[in-house]
Amino acid sequence: MLAVDLAGDGVKAKNGSMVAYDGRIGFKKLTGGGDGLRGMVTRRLTGEQMEVMEVKGHGTCWFADRATEINLVDLRGETLYVEADNLLCTDSGLRTGTTFTGLRGASQGNGLFTTTVEGIGRAAILSDGQAVVLRVSPRYPLQVDPGAYVAHTGKLKQTLQSGVNFRTVLGEGSGEAFQIRFEGEGLVYVQPSERNTVGGNV
């Protein structure tokens, strides 16, 4: 559960994630993910839909979603890449948008696009179980199961790596046929659980 203290300022949060509040707080649905008209059109086109509300006022507001774990990410000008489903709440000063992820998204079953959060402030992301934050540096590239990937920050190049061979076709696959390989400099958030993915059963 996430508690946000508001003093006249506002946050953007996933629709319907408020569980309690005290003080005077108003909730306003933002159409099309709250990134303006252009963002709305992009989201419609890309299918990376995000139902967002603006929460504003004085008091404390508590957010939660399906008893999943909440992780806070401090952003100082970097970009956070996160799936729309995993984004709970952002400071209103942060800009959200969509970006193309390529094949990786397709293997996750989350579509070809992902959500970006940019600016200075704090964002809350959701994970099934407490997330593990892993640092990627040029010396230590990281491989992640697509189903366990939640979010990443920093300058990272991601490539889809596959271990598919004739045994996979024979039904003797390893269950780890696809991994996302992260190279560069940044942090990757991994959840201790796997979503059902197309690649996960191979």
Next chain:
Amino acid sequence: MSGPAVFDPQTLPADDNVNAYTFCVDLHGQWFLQKGKMIAYYGRISFDGVGHGRLDRLVAGSFHSPLHAADWVVAEGEGKMLLADRAFDVNSYDLEDGNLTVRSGNLLAFQPGLSLKQSVIPGFLTLIGTGKFVAASNGPVIFAEPPIRVDPQALVGWADCPSPCHHYDHQYLRGVLGGVRALTGLGGASGEEHQFEFTGAGQVLLQSTEQLMAERDTGSVPGQPGVPGGPPAPQQGGPQSRFGL
């Protein structure tokens, strides 16, 4: 508030938990994993389904029931590997020339020093030998000493040699009315009429919830009379004999 702990290959623990739900394996050589439990890794690790080619000998040494070997993967190489299972609690256990029986769905991974066998109790697997293994549980695990009676749903496994058997609470099941009550739930059943009873020296592992983890098929047993889970033996009496009627 400081941010969450950030891990890299140096700071990740070796063969220990990263948090309650994630276990880090310091891999030098081989480990067996259940399919799809790896969430991330550093280093050079390859994953192969077991049961073929050059891994065949390994399988013969570690798996004594090739029927379910298809659910297992061999991780081979050097690096740090993170394991997790549907956000359940994971724990590692060390066995030294011992044996441990565990519910099939709970076992995540084990070192090749251990050999995996099907238990005579359907749905359970037995690990024999020396090495480390990782098991998941719904909530933290409690170790208890026999003699103890446990709820079937809370049982994760047992180590060494307690003898597990069924126990029916005769306070509830005595007489015709008790039988009706237990079968239909009419007249109030407490839901605790049936337990597993353990006696003997050893340890019993319990999870702190009665929510079961999904069973994993342990493979079918040879269909011969006398094998539990095999074809039914000819019945001596009706179901009443169970209740002492």
